[in-house]
Structure formats: structure tokens, C-alpha cells
Amino acid sequence: MANSKFEYVKNFEQPDNLLLNTWIVVRIDGRGFTKFSSKYGFEKPNDRRALDLMNAAAQAVMYEIPEVTIAYGISDEYSFVFHKSCTLFERRSSKLVTTIVSTFSSYYIHLWSTYFPDTPLSPPLPSFDGRAVCYPSVQNLRDYMSWRQVDCHINNLYNTTFWALIQKGGMGNLEAEELLKGTYAADKNEILFSKFDINYNNEPEIYKKGSVLFRGYELVDPATHNAAAEADSLAEPVQQSKNQxxxxxxxxxxxxxxxxxxxxxxxxxxxxRPWLLSNKPGKVPKET
Known part of the structure; x- marks a missing residue:
């Protein structure tokens, strides 16, 4: 690149490198999705079409960016995990976040008509924001993923009960909120079962547990490895030959x-599924 008197502006750029030897999670969230879901009439408490669209966009991201080892999604958010040995974009936060956000947003819009064929998009178009967070150990990473899944369960149980009170019980929003204030999980389960004959355990797993995406290698006997310990002991990326x-x-x-x-x-x-922590591809199942 040719030098010029204007090149001094590069000095204003600040480094945004993420910590080495840490797991990177890029979490994205829909911007203004409360209004967005209302505009397009998303079903309450869950719209299966909307969740399937989120999953399809996330799946496309993982095909486009093979360095993503696992992804987890609930509602209008998705978390994409990069292995601690990943050096993609020199572990620059801005590059990783903008790549994930832009790729996900593009596929979300591109695939919209597949899941909402009778509802064309119009401005303002859906968009997402994101952030990158580093986690130093396997336990930290697993606790993060557990936190998101527990959040999924808590929010879904509340929303399922809240909307049952409104849609089936004829309550208003404020009345339903007041009734649920201070209740525990057992209370909400009792309301669903006694008032509406709904057994929460029978609700679809996608609503209760969210969606997890990963490469589908053959399952492994846990006794044959200790992938977590090996990952935590890794001090720097393993040097591999070009062929490997x-x-x-x-x-x-x-x-x-x-x-x-x-x-x-x-x-x-x-x-x-040791490949999630080892970053070593597993055995691809034989096609039947």
C-alpha cells in the first residue's frame, strides 16, 4: 500500500486481540426482536418456525466457518464456540464478532421465505449484535453453556405458564404477571396441570432445552479418553504438519x-463427544 500524509490515522486503531489459550464464545442477540416478533405475528409462547429459522442460519454459519466447534441457541440468541487453540483472524475480537454476526444475519434474511413463505420481510430488516468473551477452562466453558440452558428452561416455563393464563385462562397481561410473581417452578407446573391439563414434561424438547449444533461424528466410549483434562493442559496450539x-x-x-x-x-x-473439547475430528458415521 502506498504511503501518504494521511496514513497517520492508522495510529488511532487500537488492538482488540482476545486472550491466547482461552475458549472464545461469540454470542449474538436479535436487535429489537420484541417489536420484530410482534410485527410478524410470532406465535406465543414459542414459534417453531422462528426457532427453526434461527437453527438453519446457525447451521449455515458452522458450514461457512468450520472453526466453530459447537453452537447453542435459544429464542433470538445464539452462542458460537471456538476452541482454545483457534487462531482464526489472529483471535481479533472485531473480526470474529463481525464475521459471525454478518454471516448469521445474511442467512437469516436469505432463509426467511423458507420458514415464513406468506410473510415477506420489509424494512426495518432483522439484525443482530454480538460480543466475544474468553473462558480459560473447560469447566468455565461448560458452566457458560449450562447457564444458557438453565435460562432456557426458566424462561420457557414462565412463558408457557404466562401465555396459558392469557390464551386459555382469559387473563390480562398484568393479571397474569401478578399471579406468577414470586412463584417457583413447582407452582408453575401445578398451575399448568391443574388449570389447563398441561404436563410441562411433555412439551417439545426444543422449547425446554434449546438447540445445540455440532458435527455428528460417531459417539465414543467415555472410558477411552479424558478430553477435558487434555484440553485444559494444552498450553499452546499443537503444531501439525500441512498434510495433517x-x-x-x-x-x-x-x-x-x-x-x-x-x-x-x-x-x-x-x-x-470428545471432539468438542479436543478439536480433533471424530469418525464420520457410515451412510445407511
Whole structure:
């Protein structure tokens, strides 16, 4: 690039590198989605079309950016996890966040008509904001993911009860809020069952647990590895040969990114999928 007298403005740029040897989570949220969901008549308490659209956009992001190891989504938010050894964009926060946000937003708009064929988009168009946070250990990362799934359950139980009181019980918003003030999970379950014959346990898993996306390799016996300990002991990215790097890339490309609605708080989810913590591709299942 040619030098000029105006080049001094580069000195105003500040470094935004994320900490080395940490897990990076880029979390995005819909901007103004309360008004947006009202404008397009999203069903309450959950609109399956809207959730499937979020999942499809997140799946597209993972295909476009193979460095994302796992993603988790609820409502109008999604968390994308990068392994601690990832060096994408030299771990620059602005690059990672803007890439995830722009890619997700583009696919959300592109796929809209697939899930809402009778409701064309009009300005203001949907958009998302994002932030990047570093987590130093596997336990920190898992606690973050657990926090989001617990939030999913708490919010969904409240919303399911709130909207049942309004839609089935004929209450107004303020009346339903007042009734639920100070209630516990058991109270909400009792209201749903006794008043509306709704067993919350039978609600769709996507509403209760959210959606988790990952590459669908063959499940592994937990006794054959300790991926968490190995990940925590990693002080710097493992140096691989060019051939090994290319082979890993090909294996990731062959893997199908699955969308599941599973418990990610218990050990079993992580123990049977060591590739989520090791960053080493697993074995692609044989096609049946």
C-alpha cells in the first residue's frame, strides 16, 4: 500500500486481540426482536418456525466457518464456540464478532421465505449484535453453556405458564404477571396441570432445552479418553504438519452438522463427544 500524509490515522486503531489459550464464545442477540416478533405475528409462547429459522442460519454459519466447534441457541440468541487453540483472524475480537454476526444475519434474511413463505420481510430488516468473551477452562466453558440452558428452561416455563393464563385462562397481561410473581417452578407446573391439563414434561424438547449444533461424528466410549483434562493442559496450539491439517479440514467438511435438543449440562453429552473439547475430528458415521 502506498504511503501518504494521511496514513497517520492508522495510529488511532487500537488492538482488540482476545486472550491466547482461552475458549472464545461469540454470542449474538436479535436487535429489537420484541417489536420484530410482534410485527410478524410470532406465535406465543414459542414459534417453531422462528426457532427453526434461527437453527438453519446457525447451521449455515458452522458450514461457512468450520472453526466453530459447537453452537447453542435459544429464542433470538445464539452462542458460537471456538476452541482454545483457534487462531482464526489472529483471535481479533472485531473480526470474529463481525464475521459471525454478518454471516448469521445474511442467512437469516436469505432463509426467511423458507420458514415464513406468506410473510415477506420489509424494512426495518432483522439484525443482530454480538460480543466475544474468553473462558480459560473447560469447566468455565461448560458452566457458560449450562447457564444458557438453565435460562432456557426458566424462561420457557414462565412463558408457557404466562401465555396459558392469557390464551386459555382469559387473563390480562398484568393479571397474569401478578399471579406468577414470586412463584417457583413447582407452582408453575401445578398451575399448568391443574388449570389447563398441561404436563410441562411433555412439551417439545426444543422449547425446554434449546438447540445445540455440532458435527455428528460417531459417539465414543467415555472410558477411552479424558478430553477435558487434555484440553485444559494444552498450553499452546499443537503444531501439525500441512498434510495433517488438510486431512482434518477434509474430515470436518465431510461431517454433517446436526441440530439436537439435548441436555448439555450432564457429563454424558461431553464425554461421548470428545471432539468438542479436543478439536480433533471424530469418525464420520457410515451412510445407511
Amino acid at each position: 491439517t488438510e486431512n482434518d479440514k477434509k474430515r470436518r467438511a465431510k461431517a454433517r452438522i446436526v441440530i439436537e435438543h439435548l441436555d448439555i449440562i450432564k457429563d454424558e453429552f461431553w464425554d461421548r
